[in-house]
Amino acid sequence: MGSNGEGKPDSGLSSLMLETEAFLTRLITLKPPAPSDPIVRKLNSNEIQSMQHQIMPDDHPQDLPSVIQQAMTVFDNRMRLTHPHCFSYIPACPSSLARLGDLLTSVYNVNAVSWDVSSGPSAVEKAMIAWLGAQLGMPESVGGCFVSGGSMANMAAIIAARDEMLNPRERGNAVIYMSDQTHISISKALHMTGFLDYQIHKIPTDDNFRIDVSMLRHAIDTDRKSGLLPFLLVANCGTTNTGSIDPLGSLADVAQDEKLWLHVDGAYGASIALSDKHRYLIDGIGRADSVSWDGHKWLFQTYGCGIVLTRHPGSLLRSFAIDAEYISGVLAPQGTTNFYNLGPELSRPARAMSLWLTLRTLGRHRMGEMIDQGFILARTADYNIRRYKNWVVMAPTVSSTVVFRYTVREFDEEELDALNKAISQRLLAENIAAILTTKIRGRTTLRMCMMNPLVMPETIDHVISQLDKVAQSELHNTYPKVAKMTPYCQECPRVDILQDVQ
Ligand SMILES: Cc1ncc(COP(=O)(O)O)c(C=O)c1O
Structure with a gap:
């Protein structure tokens, strides 16, 4: 291996070396978000305008720590895909090693x-x-x-x-x-x-x-x-x-x-x-x-x-x-x-x-186990969802994605679409989970994609129980008459793949 000596650090950075080193270490070893951390923080239109105004480069220099501070504020407004309750899209959950590799790649450029x-x-x-x-x-x-x-x-x-x-x-x-x-x-x-x-x-x-x-x-x-x-x-x-x-x-x-x-x-x-x-x-x-x-x-x-x-x-x-x-x-x-x-x-x-x-x-073996964790989490979610009333799993769970819909007999398909959308929005607004919707055969459906190897099955148990509570409450708040009637429970056959988690 050759030497990694690259000469003296950039003089603008040298006075900040110690702080920068500590900062970089902090970034690479960044702790995953805690459940109480916001899953998503987003700017409204006024904030977008005011942020753009504040961050715009001008003719004069600014000191690096304050610019870094600004950068942290900018990054704060995001969906935290590594949040343990974030199941939206196909969430990237990079390992610390990937962050380090990315940093090395940038530094050597x-x-x-x-x-x-x-x-x-x-x-x-x-x-x-x-x-x-x-x-x-x-x-x-x-x-x-x-x-x-x-x-x-x-x-x-x-x-x-x-x-x-x-x-x-x-x-x-x-x-x-x-x-x-x-x-x-x-x-x-x-x-x-x-x-x-x-x-x-x-x-x-x-x-x-x-x-x-x-x-x-x-x-x-x-x-x-x-x-x-x-x-x-x-x-x-x-x-x-x-x-x-x-x-x-x-x-x-x-x-x-x-x-x-x-x-x-x-x-x-x-x-x-x-x-x-x-x-x-x-x-x-x-x-x-x-x-x-x-x-x-x-x-x-x-x-x-x-x-x-x-x-x-x-x-x-x-x-x-x-x-x-x-x-x-x-x-x-x-x-x-x-x-x-x-x-x-x-x-x-x-x-x-x-x-x-x-x-x-x-090593490949460990990477494979990290991938297997996604399967375990998805099967846990599937298993739990089927245990609660009114939930229908909309497709067989084969990898790390589960799609499901809250179904009340008295509702037509459009009302169910609206109800499921409202459940998704409330879960996010109350910082319970990012479980967004997709369309399955044209119907609005909740979707969880589980890729985070740091998440444990117990977390999924908890999220699904919260999800069911939100669904019931949404039904009671918005449609009190329907909620009083006996809820309809659609029988959902278990798929064989679930046997692993039982
Ligand atoms: C199945 C599939 N193919 C392709 C893509 C596109 O990948 P990228 O967003 O990296 O361009 C995605 C993104 O989610 C995907 O899920």
């Missing part, structure tokens, strides 16, 4: 554009791509690169698929298949890459929110007969709505039979590959032509860590390789490729470093 500028971090990135691909069961020839997140990974893969599979003149006739549960980033990427809505064929999902494979086969057949050109099949490995996982092996068979490029959006669920207990859920993922995977979701990284992997690195090269006079003389060592030729970016941070540092320190 290597431009991971090419081997000449970044041979160390590029070697790590290449090793990480090989390691991550192997975890998914992809062949040794796997290639890819780190990008800013799942959206960019999906886009890079779609560009590679388009360029590999289609003659430019055929693009207007091409068709893309995906389920009705597919993340918006796929449609966004398809639009950015020049495809129009009529080319996106959304296939319905079954009761488990998995793509209906026979309908898919039928759609491909019909499209071919009408002269269209099926070329890309997008599969979900962990949908954002329910956490469902498409039958990846069957989709790989369809792709093989129909000669389609299979892209798996594993932004959320590809991490399951690191869990010894649950890896079987994503069997078949390694047969994909390309996979996207987010470190800042279920690999406990800070934001800006996405990965695109493909068994055809030549396709990425075909789409992204370009030379300019000022770098054309720069050659990667034998058998390696400059990363700027494998993805859309030129200058970029060494994004692989913090994931590498985390995995190298913890």
Whole structure:
């Protein structure tokens, strides 16, 4: 290892060195929020205006401690995704190691554009791509690169698929298949890459929110007969709505039979590959032509860590390789490729470093256990929700997401939508939990995504009991007449997967 001596510190900082050191230590070892801390703090429109007024840079310098103080006030206005009662979106819960890796990456500020500028971090990135691909069961020839997140990974893969599979003149006739549960980033990427809505064929999902494979086969057949050109099949490995996982092996068979490029959006669920207990859920993922995977979701990284992997690195090269006079003389060592030729970016941070540092320190086994904790929490939530009256679990709980709805017999669907929305809003307003809503089959539904490895099942028990109290109180306050009637309890069959927690 070389020396890390980088000369004297910036003179502006030297007088603040001690304070800064203490401050940095505090930041890296930041304690997770306590349950009583606000889950969300947000500025109203007046506060937004006044904050913008106060923080605007002007002609004169300001002393660093007071600017840092301002920065802390700015950051205070946020949703605390690591709060133990925050279950919204797909909450990033970075480990301290990821924060440290991120800090190191910023301090060294290597431009991971090419081997000449970044041979160390590029070697790590290449090793990480090989390691991550192997975890998914992809062949040794796997290639890819780190990008800013799942959206960019999906886009890079779609560009590679388009360029590999289609003659430019055929693009207007091409068709893309995906389920009705597919993340918006796929449609966004398809639009950015020049495809129009009529080319996106959304296939319905079954009761488990998995793509209906026979309908898919039928759609491909019909499209071919009408002269269209099926070329890309997008599969979900962990949908954002329910956490469902498409039958990846069957989709790989369809792709093989129909000669389609299979892209798996594993932004959320590809991490399951690191869990010894649950890896079987994503069997078949390694047969994909390309996979996207987010470190800042279920690999406990800070934001800006996405990965695109493909068994055809030549396709990425075909789409992204370009030379300019000022770098054309720069050659990667034998058998390696400059990363700027494998993805859309030129200058970029060494994004692989913090994931590498985390995995190298913890080891895959520990990381897998941290992922397993999400499964335990979700099953605990599912089990508890079914124990209370009037609650219906809206989809099988297969990974770390649970969707459920408060259901009162006397209400029509619109009233139930309003009631569930009100429950979500009250939970947040009273700082009980961030359990936001989504739409499942068009109906407003509460949704919990549990990724925080520091949260214990007892916390989930407590949150669900509070949730039920809020639902009952909301019913009493808003609809006292209905609340007096005997509540309706919909029988919900238990799913087998719950056996683990009983
Ligand atoms: C399944 C899935 N794919 C892709 C994305 C997009 O990822 P990012 O927000 O990192 O761009 C998300 C984001 O939540 C997601 O859940």
